[in-house]
Amino acid sequence: MDIGAFLKWLEASGLAARIRESLFLFPLLESTHVIGLALVFGTILIIDLRLLGLASTQRPFQRMASDILKWTWAAFAMTAVTGALMFITNAPVYYHNFFFRTKMLLLVLTGINMLVFELTAGRTIHGWDQAPSAPPAGKAVAALSLVMWIGIIFMGRLIGFTTSRAAVAPPPAAGVNFEDFLQGTPNSSGGTSTTPPPNK
Amino acid sequence: MKQFAEWLSTTFLSVFIQNHNSWAIPTIQSIHIVGIALVLGSVFMIDLRILGWAGTDQTLRQTTSRFGPWLTGALCLLLVTGVLMVIGEPVRELVTFSFWLKMLLVAVGTLIAVVFRITLRKREQQWEETLVTRRSTKLLAILTFLVWACIIILGRLIAYDHIWGSWSPATKS
Numbered sequence: 001m002d003i004g005a006f007l008k009w010l011e012a013s014g015l016a017a018r019i020r021e022s023l024f025l026f027p028l029l030e031s032t033h034v035i036g037l038a039l040v041f042g043t044i045l046i047i048d049l050r051l052l053g054l055a056s057t058q059r060p061f062q063r064m065a066s067d068i069l070k071w072t073w074a075a076f077a078m079t080a081v082t083g084a085l086m087f088i089t090n091a092p093v094y095y096h097n098f099f100f101r102t103k104m105l106l107l108v109l110t111g112i113n114m115l116v117f118e119l120t121a122g123r124t125i126h127g128w129d130q131a132p133s134a135p136p137a138g139k140a141v142a143a144l145s146l147v148m149w150i151g152i153i154f155m156g157r158l159i160g161f162t163t164s165r166a167a168v169a170p171p172p173a174a175g176v177n178f179e180d181f182l183q184g185t186p187n188s189s190g191g192t193s194t195t196p197p198p199n200k
Numbered sequence: 201m202k203q204f205a206e207w208l209s210t211t212f213l214s215v216f217i218q219n220h221n222s223w224a225i226p227t228i229q230s231i232h233i234v235g236i237a238l239v240l241g242s243v244f245m246i247d248l249r250i251l252g253w254a255g256t257d258q259t260l261r262q263t264t265s266r267f268g269p270w271l272t273g274a275l276c277l278l279l280v281t282g283v284l285m286v287i288g289e290p291v292r293e294l295v296t297f298s299f300w301l302k303m304l305l306v307a308v309g310t311l312i313a314v315v316f317r318i319t320l321r322k323r324e325q326q327w328e329e330t331l332v333t334r335r336s337t338k339l340l341a342i343l344t345f346l347v348w349a350c351i352i353i354l355g356r357l358i359a360y361d362h363i364w365g366s367w368s369p370a371t372k373s
Contacts, residue, residue, distance in 0.1 A: 023360075027356055031353040031357070034352050034355075034356060038236050038352065041234070041241070042241015042242070042244060043241055043244070046241065046245065059257065067254040067255060068254060153230055153234055154226075154230040157229050158230075161225075
């Protein structure tokens with residue numbers, strides 16, 4: 001199966017259809033994604049500023065890392081799951097979107113950046129654990145990490161401006177009520193796809 | 201409010217943002233999200249300290265003096281970028297149920313932070329020794345985090361205000 005067929009298969013899956021047809025699921029996935037990414041970036045910033053010697057300089061680095069990074073990973077898992085669920089609703093469009101691709105590339109680069117840390121400053125960690133900042137290699141990794149994560153946030157927001165939502169969410173009819181949410185979503189009979197607005 | 205929003209959309213700054221909306225709006229929104237990360241990250245670290253799930257090598261006072269200024273600074277950044285978004289798209293923001301409910305919760309979240317910092321300064325010893333161990337304090341820490349999480353959800357729902365049905369002023373033309 002080539003990638004095009006795979007993307008179409010993802011998009012045609014029952015789960016993707018369920019998300020598209022719901023009035024609430026996509027916005028809630030987006031919100032959960034933002035909560036997750038806020039925790040990812042917020043906690044990474046704490047670690048990076050410590051490596052750069054700009055904050056928390058009195059605290060041993062390893063203690064901070066073991067305290068904080070488990071939460072970073074949990075939050076990252078949250079963004080990965082919500083991100084994947086958003087992706088499948090409109091897989092071919094996201095796959096070909098420039099900002100989506102740049103974001104994925106940056107994510108891979110942050111992974112490599114982390115690996116570089118393990119192979120350089122990470123090896124001598126006992127030597128600088130109590131020092132106010134990491135050695136130059138550690139500082140470089142931290143600075144790059146901050147730049148790339150901010151880039152990831154910008155790319156993510158731009159995806160919403162450059163892709164049309166695949167959802168067949170009906171136009172806001174005056175009859176739709178919040179109470180409908182509690183009883184399940186109003187039925188939108190999938191086939192008629194009007195041009196949906198971007199997720200601004 | 202609708203008239204005010206329409207008037208606001210004719211002001212110079214609003215017209216400028218509208219004319220450059222291909223980059224201006226996404227850029228302002230992205231900076232806003234960076235600010236959200238700073239706020240949620242700071243609140244998260246202080247709450248984890250109260251719950252005893254992280255940062256237990258630090259006192260409560262040390263934790264709040266590390267993250268408090270970031271929280272304040274980030275809230276200012278959010279206010280500036282938030283005001284710019286309202287000026288840039290007044291009708292989209294002001295004529296929604298989500299926006300006003302969000303503003304209410306922002307007031308609640310900020311009030312909790314201010315009261316917490318004042319009482320911590322006044323009764324530091326009591327906070328460090330007894331208050332922080334109380335179950336009600338820990339519950340309040342979790343609630344505070346949930347308030348900020350709801351603020352994020354409501355912020356995103358501004359783009360989908362029709363989901364509130366008849367509660368949304370946007371659906372009444």
